[in-house]
Amino acid sequence: MFPIFYSIGLLIILPASFIISLWKAAFKSKLEWLLDSLVTTALIIWLFQAGNWSWVGYYVRFLWLILLIVTFFFSWKRVRNLPFTIKYTLNQKFSIGIYIVLILFFGTYNALIVKSYTVAEKGIELSFPLKNGTYYVGQGGNQVLMNYHQDHPGQKYALDILKLNTLGTRASGLYPEELDKYQIFTEDLYSPCNGKVVNIQNGLPDLPPPKSDPENPEGNHVALSCEHYDATVLLFHMQKGSIVVEKGEIVTTGQILGKVGNSGNTSEPHLHIHAEKNGKGVPITFNDRFLVRNSWVR
Known part of the structure; x- marks a missing residue:
C-alpha cells in the first residue's frame, strides 16, 4: 500500500498544497510573492520531470502546469500594487529564508535531472x-x-x-x-x-x-x-x-x-x-x- 500513498501524496497532495498556498496567501510585498512563485514553479517542474505519472495518470502532469499558470495570473492581480519590499518582521524574514532554502533545494533537484537527458558514452x-x-x-x-x-x-x-x-x-x-x-x-x-x-x-x-x-x-x-x-x-x-x-x-x-x-x-x-x-x-x-x-x- 505504501507506493499508492506515496504516489498520491507526492503527485497530488504536495503540488496541490503549494498551488493553493500561492493562490490564497496574503502577501505583504511583491518579493514574497516572487519567492513563493519560484518555489512552486521549481516544485512543479521537478515533479513534471521526475514523477512516475503512470500511477495517477500521465496527463495529470500537464494539468498541474495549467493550474500553475492560472494561479500566477490571478495571484499577480492581487499583489501587483504592493511594494516590492517592506520592512519585514522577524517571522517574515524567517519565511523568506525558508523560501530561499526551498528554491535552492528544488532548483538543485532540477539541475540534477537535466543530466538525465544526455549521456557522453556511445550508445x-x-x-x-x-x-x-x-x-x-x-x-x-x-x-x-x-x-x-x-x-x-x-x-x-x-x-x-x-x-x-x-x-x-x-x-x-x-x-x-x-x-x-x-x-x-x-x-x-x-x-x-x-x-x-x-x-x-x-x-x-x-x-x-x-x-x-x-x-x-x-x-x-x-x-x-x-x-x-x-x-x-x-x-x-x-x-x-x-x-x-x-x-x-x-x-x-x-x-x-x-x-x-x-x-x-x-x-x-x-x-x-x-x-x-x-x-x-x-x-x-x-x-x-x-x-x-x-x-x-x-
Missing part, C-alpha cells in the same frame, strides 16, 4: 521491443533521481517499461493484485536486434503484486548477443513458459521472443531491458532516442 542502437500500444518509461535516464538502476553498475542505463491505457495509467486500479489488469502483461516481446540467444530462463512463476522473487532477480529472461556490438542485451521479467527461442538460436530484429510477465524481483508487470559489457551497463537508444522517465514510445 547501442536497438529496435524497440514492443509494438501496438503506448509505452511509458517508468525508470530511465542518466541520473539516479530518474532511474534507480544508476546505483547498480551492471544495470546502468537500464529501462523499466510499462504500457499505458487511454487514461494514461498502467493498470486498471492503483495497485491491483490481478496480473491481467496491467496493460503490459502478456504483451509480445520482439528481438531488439539481429543476434544470438546466449541465455534463457523460462520456468519461474509470475507473481501477484506486491510479491517478488529476490532470489531470482532477473526472472524469466532472454539474453542476446547483438550483431556489431560487443555487449549483451537482456530482457527481464518475462511470462512463465512464454519464451519461444532456444539458447544458441540466431534471431533477427522483430522476431518474437516471448511475452511480458511478472517473474523475478519485480513489483509489478513491466519490461526491464539493459545492455552490459564486461559487467558494466552501457547506454541504449531507440531510433537515436535516449529514453528517460516519462518518455513515450508509440
